Amino acid sequence: MPETTTVPELPPTAVMMQILAGFQTSQAAYVVAKLGIATILDQEGPKPVAELARRTGAQPEALRRLIRTLAPLGLFATDDDRVGITPLGATLSETHTRSLYDMACMWMETHYLPFSELLDGVRSGKPAAEKYYGQPILTWLAADPERAAQFTRAMAEVTSSLRTGMFDDYRLPAGRTVADIGGGDGSVLVELLTRSESDRQGIVFDQPNVTPEAEKAIAAAGLAERVEVVAGDFFAEVPTADIYVLGYILHDWDDASSRRILASIAAAASPGARLLVIEGMVPAGDTPHLTKAIDLTMLGMVTGKERGEQEYRELLDGAGFTVDRIVATPSPFSILEATLR
Structure with missing residues (x-):
């Protein structure tokens, strides 16, 4: 029988050192992206370090050391002085199909x-x-x-990557007009409408500084005749629609602010209007889940938080919405369907 090699388990101190050094690794990955190293290698294939340094304005020895650090983490594959990008490292390329x-x-x-x-x-x-x-x-x-x-x-990059397959087997509830509130670049609405009946109309609603990105995306998708892009403040008022989408919005806000957003929808909608809340549902206990990592970002950056199923049920119920069902998807996100009472 062939011999098997057992990789020794790292002691707790070594694991903790890796955790504590995470800030250095994230900065190193950023440098690879910002200098265009990943983009060059993704587009053109392996290159000598000296050429990469010359083309990106980096100091050759410093760049060599950076690559040497990141290669064991799976970002690069090296052959003497030539460097190639791996599928993991390629996600830092500007032109990658799943670019980050x-x-x-x-x-x-x-x-x-x-x-x-x-x-x-x-x-x-x-x-x-x-x-x-x-x-x-x-x-x-x-x-x-x-x-x-x-x-x-x-946000479009990360959500489009994470929501892969989310709408594959999903059908929108009945209703002619679908409004994506806080719709960003409009990519969620584009995907929902292209998978739905051609007579449905859409609205992308977001802040004035965001709507130009949505207009570009809607035009590129060939949906300019079906989708209206509206600028505004969802704390004040939102357009009237039959179906409302809140995709990755409520987790940005605390409960009081979330209730204000839901109140704006309730004021604009008629009883029976549908609401789709697209969010990750935090599982109980120590089960690993992406939402638990994202919640650290929420803790540091905004007043919002990731929530569990019961927390969303209580939040929506208090705003006048009855939860009809929660649709699990192949992605880390679920689609919570509710109806305005």
Whole structure:
């Protein structure tokens, strides 16, 4: 029989060192994305380190050491001085079909430093980002069109990757007009409408600094005749529709703010209107789940939080909605269907 090699289990101190060093690894991955290293290798194949350094304005020895650190983590494959990108590393390419380039840049340029205030945030119960920026992160982002556009692109990247297969076997409830509230770049509504009857109409509703991205995406999908892009504030009022979609919205807000969003929908809708809440449902106990990692981001950056099924049921019930069913999907997200009483 062939001999098997047993990889020794790392001692707790070694595992903890890896956890504590995570901040360095995330910065290193960001550099690979920002310099365009991943994009060049993804598009053109393996290259010598010296050529990569010359084309990206990096110092050759520093870049060599960076690649040497990340290769064992699965981002690169090296052959002497030639470097190739792996499927994992290629996700940092700007042109990859499942690119996380904007997500890497957005996280490191807007989230990284605020997390230095996490200790204060846990003590005070207020977002670390609010202390770091002196204002809520969403307000800070909205003040700069470039930052807002980057955030929108990053959210589109991560949600499109994570929601793969989510709508494969899903059918929208009855209703002619579908409004995606806080719809970002409109990609969720595009997917729902392209899988639905051609007589359905759509509305993408978001802040004025976001709607230009939605207009581009709607036009690119060939849905400009069926979808209206509307700018506004979902805390004040929302358009009238038969079906409302809240995709990855409520987790950004605390319960009081979430109730205000739901109240805006209830004020615009008629009894019997349907609501689709697309969110991850936090499982009980120590079961690993993506929502538990995302909740750390929520804790550091916003007043929102990830919730479990019962928390969503109570939140919606208090706002006048009855939960009809919760649809599990192949993705980490579920679709919670509710009806306005």
